[in-house]
Amino acid sequence: MTAPAVPAPTPATTGEMPRVRESSGRRNAELALLVFVMLLVLAYAATVEATALDTITPDFWIPVALVAGVFLALHVVIRFLAPYADPAIVPAVALLNGLGVAFLRRIDLASADAEERADLPIFSGVGGRQLAWTLIAVVLAAGLLIIVRDHRAVSRYAYTLGLVGIVLVMIPAVLPSQFSEINGAKLWIRIGGFQIQPGEFAKLALVSFFAYYLVRKREVLSLASRRFLGIDFPRGRDLGPVVAVWLLSLLVLVFEKDLGTALLYFGMFVVILYVATERVSWLIIGLLLFFGGAFLAYTLGASVGGPFANFYQRAEIWLDPFAKPYDDGFQMVQSLLGLGTGGLFGAGPGGGQPNKIPLVVSDFVFAGLGEEIGLFGLSALLVVYLLIVERGLRAGLAVRDSFGKLVAGGLAFTLGLQVFVIVGGVTGLIPLTGQTTPFLSAGGSSLMANWLIIAMLLRISDAAGRPVTGAAGGRVGGPGGGGPPAQLHGAPTEVIRS
């Protein structure tokens, strides 16, 4: 046995110093970026008023200041509860959310009368509601960070979360149309003037459930398989529950006439399966199933109609938006004209006419923004989205437990896929399916659900960056000498294995 020479021992404290600096360095970088973001949003709001009203109203800064305050509060919460979390995520999301609030307020300005413009109340209109929702959503995200101190604790409630996810997805389908239907899609719960979209929240619950189940079964899934046509298929009984969940949510979604969300769940499912089993065959199967399904829906929609007529119509508009520019294709045509008017550098914040685009506050927010900030600005926003997704995947790569890896990978990918689906739809790359643009579109449900996703990613990236010390890890020690593990005393017990 060749035991290599023992290197000169170094003082034990040298290892600790740079890491303390590392965590506070990350938080300081986050704070600096946040301040930068808020100045950017303030500049945007000022430019909007200067261009659209020809003057800057004295209280234009109040919405930005409110948003800035709540983001700074979130930053403080992170500083105490997730000090090792990724520094780039929160500023990037804050930029998108802040610009979203400012842009929606700009839409209100354009639709208000001349005398109303001078002093538009802060919480009125679409922009005001978005501002209120932002405050609530960020508080929710902070709440998740406070309640969930260790993302592995979530896996204890995985089956409950799976059930909650399915129930959330199913509620609007079961409710009568008058309580659940808006613009032909049955995915809302409407009580009085209040409406929420429960499917948005189901994403987080379903990802957690899939991740937990696949962690338990990944060895069986990748080892016990039948080979068929050169591709390994797992046994049906191993995959049963997950496929059941997926089919159920998919059926419900087709029944609710929202194919965009169905596509989102399908992509989420396939990618988590791929990450868990490391088998490329899942991606191939998924893509084949998807393209086959899309083609089938198209042909069925052309011949039979019924539930597929909607999809057929969308595909026809996509193939030739200018065929019926005042009828079916009106939305797409206005969107493309808006983007075309914007050109490379846009008409300037406040200089365009976003009100000409239908649904500019929800589905077409990207086209409305594009008219004013141009390709140059839109590509910056897309890079910001890309960075958020990259940081999420990075947290998944770096975290030490399989459950965290699958949850982070699944959530980050879902966010990216949603951006692709809606931006691709608005720009005419793929058929348009009604999705919200994360953090930009008006809508409380989408905002809250996406902020919860971000909080979960922050929690996982904190676990990934945290050095393993007795206090932080909480799960050191074991039999075989060294006495009883002191750190386990008083730590929450965690029962994962059956």
Place this chain on the structure above:
Amino acid sequence: MPEFVLTVARFGFLILLWIFVFTVVGVIRRDLFAGARSSRLVAAPRGVGASAGPSRPAKVKRGRAAHQLVVTAGQLAGTRITLGEAQITIGRAEDSTLVITDDYASARHARLVPRAGQWFIEDLGSTNGTYLDRAKVTGPTPVPLGVPIRIGRTSLELRP
């Protein structure tokens, strides 16, 4: 508002937007290369760089304390653990610091213990054994930087 001010504001906003993007990329880059630099230093003694001279790798090894545990092979490949003061337990048990789902690993397989700046690997009576490079670990054995610890199909290394 004069036209000139509006034009400056319009393009200034776009420029600021891109400056923000590059600032974020800069922050991320620092994060990425903090890990990459250390792995390059470790890779040198074992790979091509070893021919450069025997003195250099030795200096690298002696002067540095281990700050990271990196999984180089197996299902968790790519995982990094930043080392602190506490011992690291390795095994299939869910309460291990590093939970490896390896068919040849025991529930409590091995542990890494720091003692005066040096990390020691100790086998906890595993079924299939722990190997430091090619030698089976029988008692607490000091682990030099960059030497693989093998557990089943999983391989771990200490890095500065």
